[in-house]
Amino acid sequence: xxxxxxxxxxxxxxxxxxxxxxxxxxxxxxxxxxxxxxxxxxxxxxxxxxxxxxxxxxxxxxxxxxxxxxxxxxxxxxxxxxxxxxxxxxxxxxxxxxxxxxxxxxxxxxxxxxxxxxxxxxxxxxxxxxxxxxxxxxxxxxxxxxxxxxxxxxxxxxxxxxxxxxxxxxxxxxxxxxxxxxxxxxxxxxxxxxxxxxxxxxxxxxxxxxxxxxxxxxxxxxxxxxxxxxxxxxxxxxxxxxxxxxxxxxxxxxxxxxxxxxxxxxxxxxxxxxxxxxxxxx
Amino acid sequence: xxxxxxxxxxxxxxxxxxxxxxxxxxxxxxxxxxxxxxxxxxxxxxxxxxxxxxxxxxxxxxxxxxxxxxxxxxxxxxxxxxxxxxxxxxxxxxxxxxxxxxxxxxxxxxxxxx
Numbered sequence: 001x002x003x004x005x006x007x008x009x010x011x012x013x014x015x016x017x018x019x020x021x022x023x024x025x026x027x028x029x030x031x032x033x034x035x036x037x038x039x040x041x042x043x044x045x046x047x048x049x050x051x052x053x054x055x056x057x058x059x060x061x062x063x064x065x066x067x068x069x070x071x072x073x074x075x076x077x078x079x080x081x082x083x084x085x086x087x088x089x090x091x092x093x094x095x096x097x098x099x100x101x102x103x104x105x106x107x108x109x110x111x112x113x114x115x116x117x118x119x120x121x122x123x124x125x126x127x128x129x130x131x132x133x134x135x136x137x138x139x140x141x142x143x144x145x146x147x148x149x150x151x152x153x154x155x156x157x158x159x160x161x162x163x164x165x166x167x168x169x170x171x172x173x174x175x176x177x178x179x180x181x182x183x184x185x186x187x188x189x190x191x192x193x194x195x196x197x198x199x200x201x202x203x204x205x206x207x208x209x210x211x212x213x214x215x216x217x218x219x220x221x222x223x224x225x226x227x228x229x230x231x232x233x234x235x236x237x238x239x240x241x242x243x244x245x246x247x248x249x250x251x252x253x254x255x256x257x258x259x260x261x262x263x264x265x266x267x268x269x270x271x272x273x274x275x276x277x278x279x280x281x282x
Numbered sequence: 283x284x285x286x287x288x289x290x291x292x293x294x295x296x297x298x299x300x301x302x303x304x305x306x307x308x309x310x311x312x313x314x315x316x317x318x319x320x321x322x323x324x325x326x327x328x329x330x331x332x333x334x335x336x337x338x339x340x341x342x343x344x345x346x347x348x349x350x351x352x353x354x355x356x357x358x359x360x361x362x363x364x365x366x367x368x369x370x371x372x373x374x375x376x377x378x379x380x381x382x383x384x385x386x387x388x389x390x391x392x393x394x395x396x
Contacts, residue, residue, distance in 0.1 A: 013355070019310055020354050026314030030353020038350075180320075182350045221319040 012037045012047065014067045022061055028179035028205025029126060033062055035182055036095075036124070039083070039189040043126035050093045053082045055107060056100035058133045059126045076107025079114040090263055093122070093193065100127040103140040104160050108140070112239050115169035115198050119262040122192050123200045125162055128207035136210030147214045164201045167255040172197025174255040178204040179250060180227040191253065204249075258266045302345045304336050311356035317348035348374050 013019070023029050040050060052063035056075040061157065063070035069092075073081045078096040086094045103111050103125045114121060130138040130148055138148035140160040148155060167174045173195040178184040185203065192199040206212060206223035217223050235254035304326075313332035326348060327337035334357070336342060346359045 020356075023353065025312035025353075026316055030355075031316075032350060034350060034355060133283055161311070164291060180351075182347070186350075219315070221315055222319070224316070 001027045006168040012041060012067050014065055021065055023058060024209045026206070026208065027058070028128070028203070028220070028224075029062060031131045031179040031182055032097075032126060032203055032205065033065060034105045035179075035189060036062075036097075037066060038191065039186055041067075043190060043193050045093055045193075049091065049254070050095065051082075051085055051086065051130075052207075053094065053096045055096075055098050056129075056133075057102045057131070059099040059102065061099050062097045066142070071089075076102050076105070076110065078102065078123065079107060079123065083114060083119055086119055086121055086263075087266075090120070094120075094123040094184070095124065095193075097124045097126065099130045099132070100125060100129065100141040100162065104140045104162060104165070105159070111166060112169040115166045115171040115200070117262045118170055118172055118198045118259065120196055121198055122195075123166075123198070124189070125200065125202050126205050127162060127202055128211060130207055130211040132207040132210050136207075136214055145194055146211070148211070149214070163200070163254050166198075166200045170198070170259075171200050171255065172257055172259065172261070173199035173238040173253070174202075175200070175253045176202045176249070176251050178224075178227040178231060178251060178266070179206070180224040181231060184251065191256075197255070197259070284342045300373060304348070304357065307336060307358075308333055310354045312354050313352065316353065317357055320351050321348055326378045 021030060021033075047068055051069040051071065051236055052066055053071045053073060054063045055073055055078040056058040062073055063072060071081055071085070076098075078098050081094045082094045085092060092194055098107065109262070111123075113248070127141055129139065129142050129146070131139050133185070136149045138146075138151045138155050138157075140157075141162065142151070142155045142157075143159050144157065145154045147153075163174050163176050173192060175188040175192065177188045179185065185201075188201050190200050204227060206217075206218040206220045206227075208217065212218060212220070212223050230248045231251045232245075232248050233251045234254060237245070237248075237250035284379055313328070313334075315328060315332070317334050318326045320327050321341060322345065323341045325336060325338045325342040326334050328334055334348075344359050349357045349359045353395075
């Protein structure tokens with residue numbers, strides 16, 4: 001990826017929106033914001049043809065800082081608003097940024113149905129394993145046994161695997177990355193932008209303020225070091241045995257497939273309807 | 283990624299000195315310490331207030347990882363800092379013409395009346 005001059009990156013930020021941003025010191029969302037802006041600049045897209053949509057939560061604040069079309073919507077409904085935007089104007093590049101609670105709990109239905117429809121949307125899900133903004137309650141991705149504000153003695157529910165869920169639901173492109181592997185994250189985001197169809201990138205991000213504090217994981221530096229320790233490239237992951245996989249996770253492109261998108265089917269149906277109308281007239 | 287960086291020789295000859303290539307914007311820095319912790323060549327350090335500075339410029343290869351890992355856009359690598367950053371006190375400090383809530387572009391040299 002060619003280096004981007006910082007002034008170009010800063011042109012894509014909104015300086016009247018009170019930088020430094022609202023997130024905690026060391027929050028992974030800032031790293032993701034930088035990565036996203038770099039990717040957008042490098043992709044050569046027109047600033048006025050990109051729309052960022054977000055729901056509620058810490059991640060909901062992200063589009064506010066980027067000088068593109070941005071919509072800050074209701075809780076869990078980022079993908080529904082994005083669906084409307086994309087169908088109204090299919091030329092736009094629509095990117096949704098959601099947290100794990102936003103995408104899989106409140107908007108869980110929308111996530112699987114957006115993946116099933118395979119509309120040409122880009123979804124970034126920032127997974128910090130809890131509800132960070134409201135004080136560290138457990139979310140659908142909180143690992144079993146982990147402590148949370150609403151699970152003082154350990155969480156007793158199995159957790160969602162966001163990537164596997166959306167892959168099963170029919171997404172065209174699914175990738176996972178962490179904010180520690182920032183060059184790889186840049187690459188995944190640019191692949192996501194190039195892909196036609198529902199593309200999803202799950203980004204693991206440390207929440208040292210809530211999840212890290214309650215589970216005694218240390219600062220965000222310590223949490224990012226665990227990403228470095230536990231992350232395995234997808235190519236190697238496929239060759240690993242079940243015992244080796246214990247406690248680790250894969251990063252990289254998990255699913256990359258081509259099947260017709262919603263827009264293809266929609267164009268087909270429009271043509272068919274127009275033909276039937278012509279036949280009825282004549 | 284870690285395997286790749288390990289494979290690189292430890293003492294790589296520098297093409298050009300990286301001195302003056304890393305600029306810090308203290309007004310945006312939240313002193314989280316990402317840049318210092320993950321510098322592959324340990325060229326950065328934190329001062330007594332937690333702000334990062336280029337402790338060993340001769341070790342810096344200007345790889346740009348600190349810039350990418352900074353959540354607050356408070357580091358830039360590759361371009362020398364504007365001259366005003368050297369001559370004026372840091373933003374927010376007494377005597378600085380820049381407010382602590384400025385944007386980095388506003389660190390551009392202030393035109394002098396002649």
